[in-house]
Amino acid sequence: MKKTILSAAIGAAALGLASAASAATLDDVKAKGVVTCGVSAGIPGFSNPDDKGEWTGIDVDYCRGIAAAVFGDPTKAKFVALSSKDRFPALQSGEVDVLTRNTTWTISRDTSLGFNFRTVNYYDGQGFIVKKSLNVKSALELSGAAVCVQTGTTTELNLADYFKSNNLQYNPVVFEKEADATTAYDSGRCDVYTTDQSGLYAIRLKMKNPDENMVLPEVISKEPLGPAVRQGDDKWFDIVSWVHYAMVNAEELGITSKNVDEMKTSGGPDVKRMLGSEEGSKIGTDLGLTNDWAYNIVKLVGNYGEVFDRTVGPNTPLKIERGLNALWTKGGLQYAPPIR
Amino acid sequence: MAGMALNSETSDTRKRASSLINDPKVRGIFYQVLTLALLVLFVWTVTQNTINNLQKANIASGFGFLQGRAGFDIGQSLIAYTSDSTYGRALLVGILNTLQVAVLGIITASIIGFIVGIARLSQNWLIAKLAQVYVEFFRNIPPLLVILFWYKGVIAVLPQARESLNLPFQSYLNNRGLFVPKPIFGDGVWAIAVAFLIGIVATVFVARWAKKRQRLTGKPFHTVWTGLALIIGLPILTFMALGAPITFDFPVAGRFNLTGGSVLGPEFISLYLALSFYTASFIAEIVRSGIKAVPKGQTEAANALGLRSNAITRLIILPQALRIIIPPLTSQYLNLTKNSSLAVACGFADIYAIGGTMLNQTGQAVEIVALFLVIYLSISITTAIFMNWFNAKMALVER
Known part of the structure; x- marks a missing residue:
């Protein structure tokens, strides 16, 4: 008890502000006129400022989708770049309204950290990148290697588990910032760099000589990446979840940002119900938003497929295939509950 | 009569009360108690507020987590540690x-x-100026930059793992660090440690004796050399007498890097x-x-x-x-x-x-x-x- 009091006293100043923010996030967001999202400080394809300083990426577009649903305006999203170490306190303390920061959904984050996860906007898995000159063909040949890794991630834990269960030795070199870890790998401090596979492709582009590096075939973990919100605000949690489901449903129903206006009047009943053009529909208002919430998301940000293709897909420098992230109808895992 | 008595009593208490207010000692105690009470109230409020907020946010608290399995590895450790440790x-x-x-x-x-510091006071112009440049350079940049300067420097300047620099005593230097032979202690090593401690204690006594003798007779004594002989010589003699119980694990080239030895x-x-x-x-x-x-x-x-x-x-x-x-x-x-x-x-x-x-x-x-x-x-x-x-x-x- 004594210890609790001591620790509690120290953190109190910071947490004193938290209680106000955790009650009704939607009201706070509306009052502020902007959705504040925690994003990573620079992972191409996920959240990365482009050469004009505009944030781009699949996580960024998720946040813009929330802004479009709440305000009908995707520009009303504010991005806070967070290191992997800072992201959870930032959400706990109410500094950000939602964490759209390629964060893996795990049970401990869902429970003891006091967060809620539901949707997965990118199914990922951890992999390894090595220098081609080492002539390594499989991760099982990595015994004795120095491995650069970013601190405070599930990556760090999966790495320990993988090497232990395969009886391999390694020397971890741990950095707080991803940029420091990749620079150390690039300059030869480590033989291997490990993170989620999507991240490896992105990082490879930033290397001095991208072609001298290769991603190993092994995927050693499940990394369902999705947004997290604070526990205890179900309304906000519903909104954040259904933004993703609306995007996935839109793709499934063939609604794109180009044809959404046309579909709104000419589509079938399920399309009309989703886009809020059905007579007497209360779906949007029950969610605490307006009835054109889903229309705004698709019109202003796009459906899931459009977002994927524009941020990480085969036509981007990342060249990532849909794979696990294809719709369930096409052999992937993206599946959304029906909007009715 | 009764009224008089009452009157005098009240004036008495008033006098006493006013003297209490004016008494610097009493006042001092009063203010200290007040300050302490306010401080306790502040800490209590802050604590309660935090506990409430943590509960509201559904965050588990307490120090029980220290007994849990860590699950991550640490690159540099002076004691045995694996991802299974707590x-x-x-x-x-x-x-x-x-x-x-x-x-x-x-x-x-x-x-x-x-x-x-002593060089800055040197009569030699070059030495004094060099020392000054050193001081002005290092104390005027933030420590974080100094660290990054050395780190980037160390990684960038030193050779890659496969082209290590060979140093004496089978040591190697590359951008993964300095690899030195690691001593492996055999039986009886404790005796060397004991010899070392005896050497230190003996030196202290010799120093005291020498000081006393100098004060009494004026004769100086070479305490430093005797001390060195005792502190270094004794363990070496023990080492020889025990038949050299320390062997070394030398670093050798592995697939990725040097293995063995200390890093x-x-x-x-x-x-x-x-x-x-x-x-x-x-x-x-x-x-x-x-x-x-x-x-x-x-x-x-x-x-x-x-x-x-x-x-x-x-x-x-x-x-x-x-x-x-x-x-x-x-x-x-x-x-x-x-x-x-x-x-x-x-x-x-x-x-x-x-x-x-x-x-x-x-x-x-x-x-x-x-x-x-x-x-x-x-x-x-x-x-x-x-x-x-x-x-x-x-x-x-x-x-």
């Missing part, structure tokens, strides 16, 4: 790493600082060098000011007594300068210890880096920040207590 042990690894870099840094910074990683080396060089620039100025503060008359008087310049520095100048040097030196030692928390920038696993990882894996922000405070406070207070003791020993003893 969070508590991970924290201990961090504390030891912080202490290691702080203690070695303090020693090195003191040595460099004293040399540079000092570039993270440790760069942090250690950065902290030493940075703090040394401040210590140099403290040493210079300390020496400058000894009045010139002291040197002249010592000259007049016919003491040699060596003896003047050792017996007259330094003891007086040290009295001025030690208090600010303590602050620099504390600064060095605290600056070691910048280790996270170069990937060294100090207490702050490991605590940060733990914070992220467990989410126990309040508890871990509290642990940080307690640990840094303990290290700093211990250093301060030791330096105060040393200061009291060095202070002017009035006879």
Whole structure:
């Protein structure tokens, strides 16, 4: 008890502000006129400022989708770049309204950290990148290697588990910032760099000589990446979840940002119900938003497929295939509950 | 009658009351009690508020997590540690790493600082100016930059793992660190340690005896050489007598890197060098000011007594300068210890880096920040207590 009091006293100043923010996030967001999202400080394809300083990426577009649903305006999203170490306190303390920061959904984050996860906007898995000159063909040949890794991630834990269960030795070199870890790998401090596979492709582009590096075939973990919100605000949690489901449903129903206006009047009943053009529909208002919430998301940000293709897909420098992230109808895992 | 008595009584109490209000002692106690009560109220409110907020946010609290399995590996550790160890042990690894870099840094910074500080007072123009450039360079850039300067420097300048530099005694240097043979202790090694301790104790006694003899008879004694012989010679003799029970594990080239031996990683080396060089620039100025503060008359008087310049520095100048040097030196030692928390920038696993990882894996922000405070406070207070003791020993003893 004594210890609790001591620790509690120290953190109190910071947490004193938290209680106000955790009650009704939607009201706070509306009052502020902007959705504040925690994003990573620079992972191409996920959240990365482009050469004009505009944030781009699949996580960024998720946040813009929330802004479009709440305000009908995707520009009303504010991005806070967070290191992997800072992201959870930032959400706990109410500094950000939602964490759209390629964060893996795990049970401990869902429970003891006091967060809620539901949707997965990118199914990922951890992999390894090595220098081609080492002539390594499989991760099982990595015994004795120095491995650069970013601190405070599930990556760090999966790495320990993988090497232990395969009886391999390694020397971890741990950095707080991803940029420091990749620079150390690039300059030869480590033989291997490990993170989620999507991240490896992105990082490879930033290397001095991208072609001298290769991603190993092994995927050693499940990394369902999705947004997290604070526990205890179900309304906000519903909104954040259904933004993703609306995007996935839109793709499934063939609604794109180009044809959404046309579909709104000419589509079938399920399309009309989703886009809020059905007579007497209360779906949007029950969610605490307006009835054109889903229309705004698709019109202003796009459906899931459009977002994927524009941020990480085969036509981007990342060249990532849909794979696990294809719709369930096409052999992937993206599946959304029906909007009715 | 009764009214009179009542009247006099009330005036009496009033008098007593007014004298109580005016009594500085009573007032002093009153204000102290009031301050204490307000402080307790403040701490209590803050604590309650935090506990409420943590509960509202559904965040688990308490220190129970320290017994949990850590699950992550640590690159540099002075004690046995695996991912199966507990969070508590991970924290201990961090504390030891912080202490290691702080203690070695303090020693090195003191040595460099004293040399540079004395060099700044040199009659030789070149030496004095070089020392000045050193001081101005290192004390005017932030410590984080110094660390990055060394880290990037160490990684960039040193050769890759497969083209290691060969050093004497089968040691190797590359951008993965300095690889040295690792001693493996056989039976009877404790005897060498005991011999070493005996050597130190014996030296202390010899020194006392020599001082006493000099005071009584004026005959000097070579304490330094005798001491060295005792401290180094005794363990070596024991080592020989036991038939050399120490063998070495030499580093050899592995698939990726050298394996075996002991490794000092570039993270440790760069942090250690950065902290030493940075703090040394401040210590140099403290040493210079300390020496400058000894009045010139002291040197002249010592000259007049016919003491040699060596003896003047050792017996007259330094003891007086040290009295001025030690208090600010303590602050620099504390600064060095605290600056070691910048280790996270170069990937060294100090207490702050490991605590940060733990914070992220467990989410126990309040508890871990509290642990940080307690640990840094303990290290700093211990250093301060030791330096105060040393200061009291060095202070002017009035006879």
